[in-house]
Amino acid sequence: MKFEVTILGSSSATPVFNRNPTAQLLNCNEKIYLIDCGEGTQQQMIRFGLKASKIDAVFISHLHGDHYFGLIGLLSTMHLNGRIKPFQIFAPPPLKEILEMQFRYSDTILRYEIDFIPTTADAPAKIFENQDMVVETIILNHRIPTTGFKFTEKKRQRKLRSEKLEADNIPLEYYPLLKRGLDLELPGGRIIANADYTIDSDAPKCYCYCSDTLADGSYLDSIRNCTMLYHEATFLDELLDRANMTHHTTALQAGSIAKDVGAGKLLIGHFSSRYKTLLPLLEEASGVFANTELALEGNTYSI
Amino acid sequence: MKFEVTILGSSSATPVFNRNPTAQLLNCNEKIYLIDCGEGTQQQMIRFGLKASKIDAVFISHLHGDHYFGLIGLLSTMHLNGRIKPFQIFAPPPLKEILEMQFRYSDTILRYEIDFIPTTADAPAKIFENQDMVVETIILNHRIPTTGFKFTEKKRQRKLRSEKLEADNIPLEYYPLLKRGLDLELPGGRIIANADYTIDSDAPKCYCYCSDTLADGSYLDSIRNCTMLYHEATFLDELLDRANMTHHTTALQAGSIAKDVGAGKLLIGHFSSRYKTLLPLLEEASGVFANTELALEGNTYSI
Incomplete structure (x- = not known):
C-alpha cells in the first residue's frame, strides 16, 4: 500500500527564502489528504505538478494563519474548476464560520459539498476511518487550541x-x-x-504529524512507536527560551522526542524565517536521533 | 515625481501557468499602494524583491477571492515582522468583519493600527487625498459590488x-x-x-484601475483622458457571451474602451486560466488601440 507524504510548505509564520507556510500532502493508498494549508498551497501544488482535484480531505491543526490561510483559495479553485466530489474538512470549529462568511460575501455557492468535522483539543479522538486507515487527533500544547494528527494503517490481511x-x-x-x-x-x-x-502481513505503519507545540511531553503517549514522526523544529536550541515563550519546539527537542517515543524516522519542519540555511537544524536533531531528515518542499518521503 | 505600477498578479479567478491572482503595487512619489491582493501576493513581493513594510495602504476592488485572499496573510506577516506604522485599507465593508474574525480566532492583536475605510459601489467618491494624489472610486458593473480606482496626481507648482x-x-x-x-x-x-x-508644470497624470466589469460603458466618464488605463481583459472576443454572462470584458472591448475614453496607454490583465499564451489577447486589444501592453508579472510600467 502506498503511504507517503509530500512536503508543500516548510516555513513557520511567514513565507521566506522560497519556503512556503505549512502544508503536506499525504497519499494513503491513493486517497489523498492535505494536512494544513498555508497561503500559497495551491500554487505549490501547481509547481510540483499535483492535482487539487484529487484531494479527498484536509486536516487543519489550528487557526494560526500559516496553517490555513490557503484553504479558502484552494476551495474556491476546486469550485471554479468544476469539482463535484464532496470534500471533508477536519478542523477547529471556528473555521466553518470563517469559510462560510467568505463564501457568503463573494456570493459563492459551491458546486460540491463540504462535510465539516469539527475537532477539539480536549482529548485524543478518532476522527476518521476508512478501509485502509484510522486518523486520530494528538493534543498539542500551543498558544491556541491545536491538534496534531496520527494516521495509522489498519492491520492488513495475511x-x-x-x-x-x-x-x-x-x-x-x-x-x-x-x-x-x-x-x-x-x-x-x-x-x-x-x-x-x-x-503475516507487514506491520501497520503510522505517521504522526506534530505541528506547533511546546515540547512538554504531554502528547508522547499518542505518538509512541510511530513509523515516521513529523515534528516541528522551529528554532535551534540556543533559542530555547524563545521556543518556550512562543510554545514551539527546538530541533534538539524534536530529536529527543523521536528518540523517547521510539519513532522509526523523524522529519523536521516549520523552520523559523531567521534560518536561511537549514543544515544546523538538521545537525542538531540528528545528533540526538540519527534517522532525521529535513522536510524539504517538493520532496516525497515514504512512510 | 515617480508614478509607476508593478504587476504582482495577472491571473483571473485561479492561479495557473505561473500567473498569480490579481495584485498591483503603485508607487506614487515613494508612497506605496497595493491595489487588490490575491493569494500569494506576499510571496510575489518576495520573488520580486519588494518590501511589504513599505506599503502604506491597500485598495481592494471587491470581495471575490482572487482579489483579496492574500490580504490576511500579508497583514499577519507585517505584524510578525514588527510593523508599527499604521496601515489603511480601502475596501467593501464586509472585509473588516472577515479580517477581524480571523485575527480573533488566531488570538492576534496587531502591533500596528488598521484604518479601515469602507468603499461603496453606489456612486464615484473621493476616498483618499494627500499632497501628491487624489484617489476616487470608479463604479464598475460586476456580479457583486465592485469599484475600480482612479489615482490622479495633483496639479503641481510651476x-x-x-x-x-x-x-x-x-x-x-x-x-x-x-x-x-x-x-x-x-x-x-x-x-x-x-x-x-x-x-507650466507637467500636466497631472492619472492611472485608472478597472478590474472585473461588464464592458457596459457605464463608467467611461470616470476614466476619460487618463494617462494609463489598466483594464481587465479576461477573454478573447470569441467568448463575448461568456464575458457578458460572468460580467467580464474581452480584450477587444478593453481596446475599444481605451480608444473611446482617449487613454494614453492601455494595460490589460486578469487573464483567464484557459490562455496559456497571452499574445492573442494583446493582438486583439492592440488591433483597436495600438498603445496596449500586457500586464506581465514582475514588470513595472511608468505612468
Whole structure:
C-alpha cells in the first residue's frame, strides 16, 4: 500500500527564502489528504505538478494563519474548476464560520459539498476511518487550541503463499478465508492449517504529524512507536527560551522526542524565517536521533 | 515625481501557468499602494524583491477571492515582522468583519493600527487625498459590488526658470511665490511677471484601475483622458457571451474602451486560466488601440 507524504510548505509564520507556510500532502493508498494549508498551497501544488482535484480531505491543526490561510483559495479553485466530489474538512470549529462568511460575501455557492468535522483539543479522538486507515487527533500544547494528527494503517490481511496453495490444489474460493487467518476443514475432512499457507502481513505503519507545540511531553503517549514522526523544529536550541515563550519546539527537542517515543524516522519542519540555511537544524536533531531528515518542499518521503 | 505600477498578479479567478491572482503595487512619489491582493501576493513581493513594510495602504476592488485572499496573510506577516506604522485599507465593508474574525480566532492583536475605510459601489467618491494624489472610486458593473480606482496626481507648482532668475538677481525668498504662479512687486516697485520666470508644470497624470466589469460603458466618464488605463481583459472576443454572462470584458472591448475614453496607454490583465499564451489577447486589444501592453508579472510600467 502506498503511504507517503509530500512536503508543500516548510516555513513557520511567514513565507521566506522560497519556503512556503505549512502544508503536506499525504497519499494513503491513493486517497489523498492535505494536512494544513498555508497561503500559497495551491500554487505549490501547481509547481510540483499535483492535482487539487484529487484531494479527498484536509486536516487543519489550528487557526494560526500559516496553517490555513490557503484553504479558502484552494476551495474556491476546486469550485471554479468544476469539482463535484464532496470534500471533508477536519478542523477547529471556528473555521466553518470563517469559510462560510467568505463564501457568503463573494456570493459563492459551491458546486460540491463540504462535510465539516469539527475537532477539539480536549482529548485524543478518532476522527476518521476508512478501509485502509484510522486518523486520530494528538493534543498539542500551543498558544491556541491545536491538534496534531496520527494516521495509522489498519492491520492488513495475511499474505497468501501462492505457490504452495497451487501445488496443494487448494481451491480459489478458500483464499479469502485464509487471508483472514482462519484454519479450514475441506469437504471430506482435509484440514488446512492457516500457518502452512499464509504469512503475516507487514506491520501497520503510522505517521504522526506534530505541528506547533511546546515540547512538554504531554502528547508522547499518542505518538509512541510511530513509523515516521513529523515534528516541528522551529528554532535551534540556543533559542530555547524563545521556543518556550512562543510554545514551539527546538530541533534538539524534536530529536529527543523521536528518540523517547521510539519513532522509526523523524522529519523536521516549520523552520523559523531567521534560518536561511537549514543544515544546523538538521545537525542538531540528528545528533540526538540519527534517522532525521529535513522536510524539504517538493520532496516525497515514504512512510 | 515617480508614478509607476508593478504587476504582482495577472491571473483571473485561479492561479495557473505561473500567473498569480490579481495584485498591483503603485508607487506614487515613494508612497506605496497595493491595489487588490490575491493569494500569494506576499510571496510575489518576495520573488520580486519588494518590501511589504513599505506599503502604506491597500485598495481592494471587491470581495471575490482572487482579489483579496492574500490580504490576511500579508497583514499577519507585517505584524510578525514588527510593523508599527499604521496601515489603511480601502475596501467593501464586509472585509473588516472577515479580517477581524480571523485575527480573533488566531488570538492576534496587531502591533500596528488598521484604518479601515469602507468603499461603496453606489456612486464615484473621493476616498483618499494627500499632497501628491487624489484617489476616487470608479463604479464598475460586476456580479457583486465592485469599484475600480482612479489615482490622479495633483496639479503641481510651476517650474522655475533658474538661469533667468539668477541672471536677473531675483531674491530666493520670492521663489515659492513664483512657483505658485503669482506676479510680484519687489520693494522699490519693480514688477516681476510670473510668466517671464516660470513655465507650466507637467500636466497631472492619472492611472485608472478597472478590474472585473461588464464592458457596459457605464463608467467611461470616470476614466476619460487618463494617462494609463489598466483594464481587465479576461477573454478573447470569441467568448463575448461568456464575458457578458460572468460580467467580464474581452480584450477587444478593453481596446475599444481605451480608444473611446482617449487613454494614453492601455494595460490589460486578469487573464483567464484557459490562455496559456497571452499574445492573442494583446493582438486583439492592440488591433483597436495600438498603445496596449500586457500586464506581465514582475514588470513595472511608468505612468
